[in-house]
Amino acid sequence: METFQALLAQKLSAALTAADLPDAGEITQARDPRFGDYQTSAALVLAKQRGEKPRTVAQRIIEKLEVVDVCEPPQIAGAGFINFTLRRAALEQKTTELLRDERLGVATTDAPKRIVIDFGSPNVAKPMHVGHIRSTVLGDSLARIAEFMGHNVVRDNHIGDWGTQFGMVIYGWKNLLDRAALEQDPIAELVRIYKGANEAATADPAVRDACREELVKLQAGEAENFAIWQQCTALSMGEFERAYQLLDIHYDIQRGESFYNDRLPAVVERLCTSGLAEKSEGAVCVFFRDIPDLADRPCIIRKRDGGYNYATTDVATVDYRIGDLQRDTIWIVTGAPQQLHFRQIFEIARREGRNADFRHITHGSILGEDRKLMKTRSGDNVALKDVLAEAIVRARSLIDEKNADMPEAEKAEIARIIGIGAVKYADLSQYRMTDYVFSWDRMLSLQGNTAPYLQNAYVRVQSIFRKAGEQITVPNELVLADPGESVLAKCLCQFAEVVPTVLNGFRPNVLAAYLFELANGFHAFYEACPVLKSDEPARSSRLALCNLTARVLQRGLELLGIGVPEKM
RNA sequence: GCGCCCAUAGCUCAGCCGGAUAGAGCAACGGAUUUCUAAUCCGUCGGUCGGAGGUUCGAGUCCUCCUGGGCGCGCCA
Known part of the structure; x- marks a missing residue:
């Protein structure tokens, strides 16, 4: 199944060829409903290249665009944008297809990679603390998304189990x-x-x-x-x-630093033999004299006392991942302070002729209300288990407040889903580089861009289905007559456009923003369009939209590592 | 000293390859409910995108400089 975006991109490409113009520009989702559903600035780009008037170029493109089966006649607007508005029939058809698709329209990649994702990495003999949330939750989400996209993923916990x-x-x-x-x-x-x-x-x-x-x-x-x-x-x-x-985090392998111990001497020897490393002040270092900002920052791979350090281990780790694990892509999810270190490690790998795709995926810190690194009053790190326990307690008290007559066991499980989900979502809904302020009230709020809000949208759908009973049939075709229906349907169709983009800059927050928008769209639909009380064919169509909404929310949250309760 | 990251509404934050009049949420204010769970929805208010130059049809986004914060820079990881 193709997304509207992909479909229009093909048609644009064909039109450009037909108009004797070079391929240029992309189809993007319109950022404002007044501009339709999709748009392209291809004419602006081409006009610039060729020194012509944008609107003239846009006209030439439009004349060759064959999109009548997908959208209304494209419009030229503003400086020379071409705007596309989907036809209702096309939307109805696409949404119907979606209904039958397990993957909700998300295509698998046509270039599957063999990825190892290194995330979490707690230290032995130290408690896990809030700081571990970011790498752990971010890495896990990226792993889930990469896997869903059809990549071969190995999740590796590089535990700090060796050191001074x-x-x-x-x-x-x-x-x-x-x-x-x-x-x-x-x-x-x-x-x-x-x-x-x-x-x-x-x-x-x-x-x-x-x-x-x-x-x-x-x-x-x-x-x-x-x-x-x-x-x-x-x-x-x-x-x-x-x-x-x-x-709910799972690792495929947990290769701590100690795993690499017996490989370290050979690493140093190899680097010395190849001439990449040299002795300096008693230590063995790799210099990067040809890279200006690394020129005076050697990487020490053996200390003066003969001991090895984490740079040695990390070189060995790269060896292992490429050699033994047969990976062509290495993603390392850690805090930003280690950037220099991994730049050096990756550079050494390149110099040794390794051609894997190395990515150091950095992230910011979690701050306390005082905007400084989150600590306890005594200045210690805040223990992760305390944070998770409190999240569950707080979620529990919300449930007690709102749904007091729920059975005990159910309350406990839902509290876990909501509490943990809130913590994870607070992290993932933010751009990973941003330092963010940890706030219980905000993350557990039922209003705004929070996990409970999204979970609640899911719960509302489930509630409709419970009420409807079991006589739900998937309609052969949808009818989208109400604006609330078509807005929701368009949003549902965009799931397949959003998911692949998350891996571009390793930004689960893009998916989170999408899910928030979907939940918004659903709530608006919910207000405006009665489901069970409406007549056919609206009733079936609306039930289908509800079904899709629940599935997209569930799948989307799952890709973030977050669960959904059936009631809350 | 050198390098990396950050600075957007009162607060917390979006804004991927430069694209149209910069968006949400919270807070504030005003509405909607004997509900398909109001744990919701609709509306109003709110911005010289840290500052100054530059690149171009177009800059929050790219370049240079400056200010203010965070972090890192040879034997910790």
Whole structure:
């Protein structure tokens, strides 16, 4: 099935050829109803290229446009725009097709990629905090969308399970550990001993040396320290898993940093042999002297003390993803501060002749009401599990307020769907680079661009179907007589145009904005067009529109990783 | 010092390749409801798009400079 946009683009292209003009311009959705449904500025572009008058060029194009089966005669407007207004019959037909299409009109890509998406990446022995929401939720959504588009996707959790912090953790484990506390809340106890060791090391050089010694032993594979490390990792993974379950996040593989340990020496050796890396001040570095703004920013791949760092690991990770996983596309979803690092890593890969498509997908931060990085009053990171728990509690109290007689188990499940959905949507509905202010009241509001608002639109549809009973038949053809119907139908047809564009700039917020608009359109339709009380053929058509609306909302929210309740 | 990101309505934010008179939501104000769940809808008010130049038919969008914020820059990740 083709979208109107694609259809008109083909027809425009054909018209340009027929008019002996080069292919130019695109079809876009009209941004204002006065300009019809679709528009193109092709004539403006061509007029500029050829030094002709835009409206004259537009006239030449229009004469060759064969769109009578899709839209009303195209209009020239403004400086030389060509506007298209869909014919009702075409809209009715397309909407009917949509009704029978599992994919709601969304085409699969004709250039499937083998993608690995690296997102989330929590650290062992540290609690997950609000800061992990962005990468986790964004990466998950991009994975869902890429998969839906027909790409082959591997979701990889690049866990921070190796590094210098383990010197302190192990020192703390041996000297400060409270077993009872560890049983009670493992991560809290790990954090406590880490902090304790850190403070001690800062105050006492002997402790600092001891921590370093523990690290060296761990890295050398010494049995006791290795066992401690394994326990820490296992405890942390348990905690991560609980969060992922709540969030409905799934990984295909979880290759932590430690996975790459035994590959690191070979990486350095290879880079030295090929001449890409060289010794400098005792360390082994890769220089980028031919790139002006990287000229004085070498990438260290082996420290002076012979140890490896995260740059080494990341080079090995690229090797693994391209070599072992056979990926041609690598998406890394992390915060913006790591841009320089990944630029260097990708540049090294290019210099080694790797021709995968590397993307560092960055994002901004979550801020508190004070517009600074979100922290607790004591200045600590806000624990993710606390945020999720509070989201559910707050959603629950809304349900209690609005729907008190609902059974207990149902309330609990709906509270989870709404609470978690609200947190995710607050994140995804914003452009990923924007730092946004975390606000419970705003994200759980039933008004405005929020998950509950969208979920509520879905619930209203379901309510109609429950009331209607089971005698619902899918009509063979729709009748869209009321403006409320056609506006909604047009919006439904645009789902297939919007979804593919999300991956352009990795912007789930574009999908969120679309779903909001759809919910708006539905609510307007709902007000203006009675469904069950209307006569045929309107009744069937309206039921069909309701069905499509629910399916698009459900699918769209699912692509954002958000669920829908049947009641709320 | 160098580099990256950000600055749009009172508040929170959209605005992908430059396209028509810059859009939402919240807040404020005014309407609609004995409902297919008003957890909603309709309307009004509100902007020198941080500043100054430039590129062109056209700039919130691209270029240069400036201001103000965030972040990063050799042995943490």
